[in-house]
Amino acid sequence: MKEIFEILEQNARATPEQISTMVDKPVSEVKKTIKQAEKDGTILKYKAIINWPKLEEEDIWALIEVRITPQRGVGFDAIAERIYQFPEVYSAYLVSGTYDLSILVRGKNMQEISSFVAEKLAPLEQVQSTVTHFLLKRYKEYGETFNVPKETNRRLPITP
Amino acid sequence: MSNTRPTSAEALDNLISQKVATLPPSGIRKFFDLLSSIEDVISLGIGEPDFVTPWHIREAGIYSLEKGYTMYTSNSGMPGLRQELARYLELHYGVTYHPEHEILITAGSSEGLDLVLRAIINPGDEVIIPDPCYVAYPADITLAGGMPIPVPTNEKNNFVVRATDIEARVTKKTKAILVGYPANPTGAVMSKKEADAIAELSKKHDLLIISDEIYARLIYGVEHICFPSLPGMKKRTILISGFSKSHAMTGWRIGYVAADRRFIQALTKIHQYTLLCAPTMTQMAAIEALKSGEPDVESMVQEYNRRRRFMVNRLNKIGLPCFEPKGAFFAFPSIKATGMNSEEFAEKLLLEEKVAVVPGTAFGSCGEGFVRCCYATSLPNIEEALRRMDRFLRKSNLRPK
Numbered sequence: 083m084k085e086i087f088e089i090l091e092q093n094a095r096a097t098p099e100q101i102s103t104m105v106d107k108p109v110s111e112v113k114k115t116i117k118q119a120e121k122d123g124t125i126l127k128y129k130a131i132i133n134w135p136k137l138e139e140e141d142i143w144a145l146i147e148v149r150i151t152p153q154r155g156v157g158f159d160a161i162a163e164r165i166y167q168f169p170e171v172y173s174a175y176l177v178s179g180t181y182d183l184s185i186l187v188r189g190k191n192m193q194e195i196s197s198f199v200a201e202k203l204a205p206l207e208q209v210q211s212t213v214t215h216f217l218l219k220r221y222k223e224y225g226e227t228f229n230v231p232k233e234t235n236r237r238l239p240i241t242p
Numbered sequence: 243m244s245n246t247r248p249t250s251a252e253a254l255d256n257l258i259s260q261k262v263a264t265l266p267p268s269g270i271r272k273f274f275d276l277l278s279s280i281e282d283v284i285s286l287g288i289g290e291p292d293f294v295t296p297w298h299i300r301e302a303g304i305y306s307l308e309k310g311y312t313m314y315t316s317n318s319g320m321p322g323l324r325q326e327l328a329r330y331l332e333l334h335y336g337v338t339y340h341p342e343h344e345i346l347i348t349a350g351s352s353e354g355l356d357l358v359l360r361a362i363i364n365p366g367d368e369v370i371i372p373d374p375c376y377v378a379y380p381a382d383i384t385l386a387g388g389m390p391i392p393v394p395t396n397e398k399n400n401f402v403v404r405a406t407d408i409e410a411r412v413t414k415k416t417k418a419i420l421v422g423y424p425a426n427p428t429g430a431v432m433s434k435k436e437a438d439a440i441a442e443l444s445k446k447h448d449l450l451i452i453s454d455e456i457y458a459r460l461i462y463g464v465e466h467i468c469f470p471s472l473p474g475m476k477k478r479t480i481l482i483s484g485f486s487k488s489h490a491m492t493g494w495r496i497g498y499v500a501a502d503r504r505f506i507q508a509l510t511k512i513h514q515y516t517l518l519c520a521p522t523m524t525q526m527a528a529i530e531a532l533k534s535g536e537p538d539v540e541s542m543v544q545e546y547n548r549r550r551r552f553m554v555n556r557l558n559k560i561g562l563p564c565f566e567p568k569g570a571f572f573a574f575p576s577i578k579a580t581g582m583n584s585e586e587f588a589e590k591l592l593l594e595e596k597v598a599v600v601p602g603t604a605f606g607s608c609g610e611g612f613v614r615c616c617y618a619t620s621l622p623n624i625e626e627a628l629r630r631m632d633r634f635l636r637k638s639n640l641r642p643k
């Protein structure tokens with residue numbers, strides 16, 4: 083079961099037939115597991131990791147540290163939801179340490195991101211402060227490295 | 243000054259020892275030359291992991307250089323490495339070796355094999371080996387002055403040497419039985435029952451067992467039988483292994499021999515004059531591999547296992563019957579139904595479809611009718627290679643009826 087998801091996490095395009103031989107389970111069982119997982123939200127979505135910098139069309143990204151005041155009864159969750167619902171927010175995490183939420187924001191340009199912070203994020207009542215870090219370069223995401231020439235042929239073609 | 247050196251090829255040959263001049267070149271080498279002239283080949287002919295050494299191990303190697311560990315170590319290897327190794331062997335195989343006296347760190351298991359053979363063989367001594375087997379076994383025995391005695395194996399005995407077949411070849415000159423399971427090129431593993439029978443035989447005829455267990459960690463769904471762990475076998479078994487396959491460290495050149503003290507002393511004598519010590523940087527990386535490399539081994543094995551199932555399944559489907567290899571990273575399908583011999587098959591497949599496999603005959607005459615396909619390459623590569631092989635069989639109307 084878990085192995086099916088591990089394979090899909092590495093390669094979302096692996097077919098049930100391929101997976102079935104890899105894990106040595108009937109195709110029908112693999113198909114059923116995947117269907118079920120898609121239904122119950124174990125598999126959220128299938129996406130491609132695009133190397134945007136390669137297309138020289140990179141959006142502007144910012145990592146924002148947000149300090150918030152938790153609310154009685156709902157803790158951080160209610161305010162976190164108010165924040166992550168904004169489409170500009172790409173990822174959002176509750177973190178331990180000197181601030182509370184770490185959010186990754188994506189915009190077309192710096193203007194777009196600063197107005198998101200100034201007009202939408204900072205004015206929220208429970209938001210105490212924000213620190214915005216613009217990303218200068220992305221090296222690695224989801225375990226994949228960007229802009230590193232893949233040296234695939236380090237090995238000799240035939241060895242004993 | 244006149245040049246009095248002989249110039250003809252024949253005369254030059256006199257400068258090379260008889261032993262080396264008559265040593266047949268590796269069957270793999272021949273293929274290598276053919277292959278280098280062709281582009282875009284998918285190679286299933288590689289005998290090493292496609293994974294790069296895990297980063298924390300590489301980092302330990304870098305750290306050792308940074309800190310200036312650039313000197314010789316003790317001949318037998320760094321004490322810390324031998325201790326970790328003793329712990330590792332105890333943990334995985336339940337066999338206890340004294341790190342001071344019973345372990346020697348070598349530059350790859352290749353060096354270990356050479357040392358062992360040179361240390362035990364008197365001229366004319368016979369060493370029994372499986373056929374087919376790893377290319378270095380017969381060559382190293384010959385170089386050490388011994389006689390390799392191949393014992394045929396086939397699909398019927400799952401490519402594992404049988405005690406009865408070995409016994410039929412035991413003579414007064416037999417010194418040792420050299421086994422290597424999981425096996426290159428077949429992927430065969432030895433069961434407890436077969437190992438027990440060989441152990442009994444070795445006691446009966448007072449023979450040494452040389453056990454090359456380099457692929458011990460690459461094993462799928464069965465338990466590895468570590469020869470020295472069998473009752474009463476530690477004192478007559480020489481265990482050879484290393485990190486090349488388990489930790490994807492082929493280029494580092496690091497391995498080890500574990501055996502009774504009197505053997506280690508003998509091996510160390512040769513090692514101290516020939517190698518002095520295994521590379522220091524590499525030894526430090528190996529310590530890291532033993533200390534915290536377990537998750538890497540496990541995830542590589544899991545990945546190999548997926549590819550193994552995939553390749554074996556597809557080989558059988560396209561009409562190249564293949565017994566289930568339960569170890570190493572090789573499948574050894576039969577190509578007999580195509581009517582070609584192994585070399586013809588491999589050569590045609592390479593020229594027509596640009597897929598490289600190794601003819602079984604490179605590993606001994608019993609490899610005839612088989613080819614070695616390595617699945618230590620990416621799944622897309624395996625898929626594409628098998629698609630081409632399928633096309634090759636269909637095109638030439640070679641598909642077995």
Ligand SMILES: Cc1ncc(COP(=O)(O)O)c(C=O)c1O
Pocket residue numbers: 242289349350351352353376422425426454456483484485486492495496497
């Ligand atoms: C069966 C077997 N033994 C030994 C070796 C050599 O390994 P090392 O890199 O430790 O010298 C190989 C390498 O292909 C092998 O297949």
